[in-house]
Amino acid sequence: MEKLSLYIKESYNELLYKVTWPTWPELQSSAVVVIIASIIIALVVFIMDFTFGANPENGFFKGILYYIYQLFS
Numbered sequence: 001m002e003k004l005s006l007y008i009k010e011s012y013n014e015l016l017y018k019v020t021w022p023t024w025p026e027l028q029s030s031a032v033v034v035i036i037a038s039i040i041i042a043l044v045v046f047i048m049d050f051t052f053g054a055n056p057e058n059g060f061f062k063g064i065l066y067y068i069y070q071l072f073s
Contacts, residue, residue: 014023050063051064052064052065053065053066
């Protein structure tokens with residue numbers, strides 16, 4: 001139990017005096033970068049799903065793979 005208490009005290013001390021926390025503007029700029037990267041990745045995945053036919057029942061565009069499979073069936 002003594003080791004656990006020492007661990008908690010040292011962790012608390014390290015969080016207060018040794019860790020450098022980001023400032024509010026740094027935190028905001030990092031959040032903007034993460035949001036933009038997430039949107040870009042989501043768009044890439046959407047385009048891949050739409051192009052290759054993630055939903056072949058869609059009457060608008062069945063995807064490239066649907067037409068390739070039709071060649072062999």
